[in-house]
Amino acid sequence: MAPRYAPSLRSRLAPLLLFLQTGFIVIYAFYVEIDSNVNVDGSFSRRIYPMFQDVNVMVILGFGFLCTFPVRYGFSASGFNLLVAVVGTQWAVVLNGIESWYYRGKIRIDVRSLLVAEMCAASALISIGAVLGKTDPVHLVLIALLEVAGFVLNEWLLQALLNVWPPNSFMLLYVFGAFFGLTLTWILHREGSEQPFEKEKFDSKSGLFSMLGAVFLWMFWPGFNAVLVDSRTPERKLVAVCSTYLALAASAVTAAALSALSSPKGKLHLIHVQSCVLAGGVAVGVSLPGIRHPWEAMTIGFAAALVATVGFRYLKAHMMLAYRRHDTCAILSTYGLPGLLGWLAQLLLQIRACDDRTTAVRFAVFHICTVLITITLSLSMGIITGLLLKWSSWRPPQDKKCFDDQAFWEFPHLAASE
Numbered sequence: 001m002a003p004r005y006a007p008s009l010r011s012r013l014a015p016l017l018l019f020l021q022t023g024f025i026v027i028y029a030f031y032v033e034i035d036s037n038v039n040v041d042g043s044f045s046r047r048i049y050p051m052f053q054d055v056n057v058m059v060i061l062g063f064g065f066l067c068t069f070p071v072r073y074g075f076s077a078s079g080f081n082l083l084v085a086v087v088g089t090q091w092a093v094v095l096n097g098i099e100s101w102y103y104r105g106k107i108r109i110d111v112r113s114l115l116v117a118e119m120c121a122a123s124a125l126i127s128i129g130a131v132l133g134k135t136d137p138v139h140l141v142l143i144a145l146l147e148v149a150g151f152v153l154n155e156w157l158l159q160a161l162l163n164v165w166p167p168n169s170f171m172l173l174y175v176f177g178a179f180f181g182l183t184l185t186w187i188l189h190r191e192g193s194e195q196p197f198e199k200e201k202f203d204s205k206s207g208l209f210s211m212l213g214a215v216f217l218w219m220f221w222p223g224f225n226a227v228l229v230d231s232r233t234p235e236r237k238l239v240a241v242c243s244t245y246l247a248l249a250a251s252a253v254t255a256a257a258l259s260a261l262s263s264p265k266g267k268l269h270l271i272h273v274q275s276c277v278l279a280g281g282v283a284v285g286v287s288l289p290g291i292r293h294p295w296e297a298m299t300i301g302f303a304a305a306l307v308a309t310v311g312f313r314y315l316k317a318h319m320m321l322a323y324r325r326h327d328t329c330a331i332l333s334t335y336g337l338p339g340l341l342g343w344l345a346q347l348l349l350q351i352r353a354c355d356d357r358t359t360a361v362r363f364a365v366f367h368i369c370t371v372l373i374t375i376t377l378s379l380s381m382g383i384i385t386g387l388l389l390k391w392s393s394w395r396p397p398q399d400k401k402c403f404d405d406q407a408f409w410e411f412p413h414l415a416a417s418e
Contacts, residue, residue: 065213183382251280290349
């Protein structure tokens with residue numbers, strides 16, 4: 001008998017995507033224009049477009065290939081990542097331009113606008129790692145729309161209420177995305193998922209593609225962290241690039257060592273290493289404003305890899321059994337814990353640099369409020385999104401069809417056997 005799949009791609013995905021894209025076209029037609037106030041000599045494009053390429057490679061190739069480790073879910077992991085990224089980017093351009101539309105009647109965009117919007121979409125790509133393989137593309141598109149809206153709202157709140165420097169508020173996307181995803185996987189918990197799903201496994205081929213994604217992310221992460229640093233302060237941009245590279249190098253070495261130490265056979269674990277080598281980039285991205293010396297970045301990278309490796313090895317299984325959170329890609333260990341570590345490192349570094357106690361206390365209160373607002377809003381938006389996706393009308397894939405490309409993609413050579 002032919003396998004039965006929920007008809008979501010025909011009856012739900014196609015109308016949803018056509019409706020969204022038509023809506024975007026209408027909005028862009030009436031309210032969006034390209035900002036032509038750039039240097040005619042092309043210096044702007046030469047300066048900003050390479051940074052845009054760095055972010056684009058990370059978002060499309062890096063995150064896309066990173067999640068291809070399930071042996072029968074490579075098509076979906078990479079294809080749905082692209083879908084979420086482009087929907088989220090178009091939506092973020094509109095949301096980020098609301099203030100411009102209010103005062104000028106038009107949303108003006110340029111390469112930097114697209115770059116910022118793609119970084120907003122990256123928060124959704126982090127979150128979907130927690131529910132990877134257990135949802136369909138309809139769920140993922142809805143997650144992208146709601147999470148990007150929540151992240152833009154969080155950024156606005158931090159800048160309006162606490163006057164947070166824009167790059168600082170953006171770098172909290174790691175924390176926001178991780179806690180949003182954890183909330184989703186808790187609400188969408190499936191009974192019986194305490195044990196791994198039938199098709200939730202990887203082999204050497206899928207692991208190689210996943211490692212390729214980790215390499216792309218590792219290579220371009222310095223540009224990702226430095227892209228929003230004001231170009232009028234080139235020394236800070238240089239500090240951002242150098243600090244991120246050194247933190248990534250330290251985390252890669254540390255993750256490899258700890259993976260071998262924690263293995264009963266003393267061998268490296270592929271998925272283990274490829275996730276934890278990125279922890280340094282996450283932590284140092286959040287703590288950049290407080291870093292002044294290379295050794296600080298390297299220490300943060302070392303500590304981030306330590307936290308991520310221990311979390312991946314022991315915390316993932318504990319959360320699944322004790323807290324009903326099946327975190328497919330271990331986003332808590334890869335992004336959440338290193339992000340919080342980076343926040344703590346920035347707090348300590350900034351307090352150390354303060355001249356008097358009153359200034360240090362004020363900064364501490366201010367800094368604590370930023371993370372509390374971010375976590376509160378991410379949990380709230382995650383609950384709202386999860387409850388929306390719990391509606392039976394969305395028809396999530398059956399347990400036996402989780403982590404299976406055949407539920408969503410056409411394979412002509414398998415048509416006879418089906």
